[in-house]
Amino acid sequence: MSNQDETIVAAVDIGTTKVVTVIAEIRGKQINVIGVGEEENNGSQQGTISNISEAARAVKASVEKAQKIAGKDIEVNNVIASVGGKHLTGIKSHGVTTLTLSREKEITQADKDRAIESAKSMPLPADREILHVIPTQYIIDGQDEIMDPLGMSGVRIETDVYIVTGATTLVENVRKTIKMAGYEMDDIYIQPIGSGNATLYEDEKELGVLLIDIGGGTTDIALYHKNALKFIKIIPVGGKYITGDLVPALQTSKSITEEIKKQYGLLYEEDAGEEIIEVPDRTRTSTRPMFRKDLAPYIKYRIYELFDMVKKELKNEGIDKSLYGAGIVLTGGGAKLNGLLRFVQENMGGSVRIGVPLQEKVTGRYEVIDKPQYSTVVGIIDYFVREHGKNERLISSSGGFLTKTSDKIKKFLSEFF
Amino acid sequence: MGKMKFELVEEQNTIIDSSDTLIKVVGIGGCGCNVINDMCQMTMRDVELIAINTDSQSLNKIDSHEKIQIGKKVAKGRGTGNTPEKAQKSAEEDRNIIENKLRGADMVVLVAGLGGGTGSGAGPVIADIARGMDILTAAFVITPFNVELNEEKSRIVRESYASLKDKVDMIVDIPNEKILELFTEDTGMDEAYKAVNIVLIDIMRGLVKMISKTGIQNIDFADVKRAMKGKGNSFMGVGKASGANRAKTAFENAIKNRFMGNPNLNDANFIVINFFGNMSVGDIKAIEELKLKYTGAGAMVKFGHTNVADMGDEIEVTMLISGLHDDALSGQGGTSEAYNQFTPLAAASKKDESSKPEESKETVDKEIQSAIEKSATDFMEGNYENEGLAIPTWQRIDICRRHLPKLN
């Protein structure tokens, strides 16, 4: 793959509340953002597409907005996309292969592939498909914790992998949506991998870090340890439920409630003092005063419940704090909730920070995508660019997308610069 | 004793169309739906009637504006076999539908017979939905004849009563047993039921009339709301009389409510009294005298009278009294007597009232914490398939709901 060349990638994150498209030039491993477009999405629920034509409309609109900013000569035909929802699950698997041709020989890509193939050959229900196969380590003749065995010598190669699968119909719905919007989907990545890739530092991933992406429809957990993804879990609870919890309290429309939540929502009463806010009625003809602090109880019980779920999922999987020594990173639009950082610090301990796409990965319009709700979209570009080779699912596919697209794009670019 | 604050609402000469106050009467379970049906037949005005049941056959027989069959999954249209838990699930399952039907109401009046399944189990959930929507809510409950009672049924009555009481602004209890005194041995059960239904409908009519009687209106929704929202128990009485001294007699009849016992007015903090009829100068004088008689009470009293031409010689009075202590209704009240042999309702409700201030903040926090943890576990173990997840956490979990700020 010729990723030294300047190529252009368009990435589409189909979230429960919005579709966001980022168009970026790839220079080496740098992501130079040249266009960002966002559109409200009413075609998804809890992370999965429930209305293809509405989702397709949102995809098309967001891509066109991004195109407009990138410049009218940028044409998008192919995109990479994200998939979300609680149907996404991961399992650990193990593969083995032996080098029989000669006694002591260097391990080649083909040998690696065979080990991975063996790990992949596990029974899979007909209604599920493999989305990612992520090696967590290679073991060569009994020596473990090897990340890249290429060029090493050995006879027996084993590999531990984390395999992420999704419900075929729901993954297919993403393809159909992209197609209906008029684009070709070149690759698809699960949302928590995107969010993790955009927001996490390498040393955090090495030491162990827990990523929590609180979106509108789902809360995604991803655990990284020793530089590899070890666990994902999607909990179908997100910011939309918090808004829903406030509706009966505020007695006004959903959209007004959403605005109030974003502007004034909080977890700790004391942070509001005696501040009084004005709540507009459904028709926005009059307002009603209330203490801002009274929003807190309605929100906090949902957050308590959500984090109890997070803790239980971790416990179920036998994940304790030692596996995320670098702490917790909160991202997704829900991470902006006032007081959440403090709550997670008090409730789960360790160091906690809010994650946005890392500046070191992005040039160009960084100030536009420097927000928790854009982690996923930036991260899938980053994954595509940097860790493409590690997603072993793609080994057998042609992988010619970058060059294919770039030829066309380069033509436009040459007219530009 | 505090000085009485007195307010006389003057008769107004304008006709006020009060259709802007929407009252929805919701009958729940067999008994509740029967009452709704009777209301339809007796043309209850100015309200919207909604029948809710798990049993589809019984719903089919009902004549009402709206019908909701709840728990199609849980109860499969066949009722609950006297299991309130099943009814509770049924109502939870259809929370959204119920919410949609209640939307727009200024006041909801729930009607249910306690001691069966649907009324007892779904009633508190529906009350809760109404409360979540911030709708003023009253419950009219019918409690079983003594002969119907056994340990289990008494428990159901007790628990559902306590649960309802906790969620509504006012609860009015009409014991079937009390009507027996009026009948002979060979009165049929259906006839007796019907008689109780009529008593209930009468009292409810009084309440509705007080709020939404088109005509000369002098007690309004705000007064009723204020009375119902007040602390403590409420009392509702309706009395009628004709002939000499009819205003005074009607008033006394309302107070000596044979179903609810005699309220001890010294305890009251808000009293709304409205007279209906073809009022004469004599009646107005009598009412003035009654007002004077209550000068000693430490309550806010609001008198009103509405001229109703077609009532002939009859005067009717409706009163709503709030702020009563639990024992203010003892003596002749059906509430405390009928279930004495098991556990009196009044005692059950007293317990939960007095236990509240004793709870320390820490205890409450712990309780909340463990309730939420349990809920999180349940959802996780069900792989988050359980539909309830969309329902606000604070609404689903009882103790959370009890620790929310009062808005408005």
Ligand SMILES: Nc1ncnc2c1ncn2[C@@H]1O[C@H](COP(=O)(O)OP(=O)(O)OP(=O)(O)O)[C@@H](O)[C@H]1O
């Ligand atoms: N300041 C804020 N306080 C609280 N919540 C916020 C704030 N800003 C945004 N949110 C919430 O974040 C959510 C949207 O986040 P995001 O854009 O990451 O979700 P999404 O990607 O569309 O959904 P998902 O990832 O679940 O499919 C909305 O529910 C929104 O209300």
Ligand SMILES: Nc1nc2c(ncn2[C@@H]2O[C@H](COP(=O)(O)OP(=O)(O)O)[C@@H](O)[C@H]2O)c(=O)[nH]1
């Ligand atoms: N007054 C009166 N009481 C009733 C009527 N129907 C049932 N009841 C009483 O209500 C109690 C509960 O019964 P029911 O409403 O049929 O149970 P549910 O449908 O499971 O809630 C019974 O034990 C009766 O005492 C009725 O039409 N009128």
Ligand SMILES: [Mg+2]
């Ligand atoms: Mg998202």
Ligand SMILES: [Mg+2]
């Ligand atoms: Mg998400």
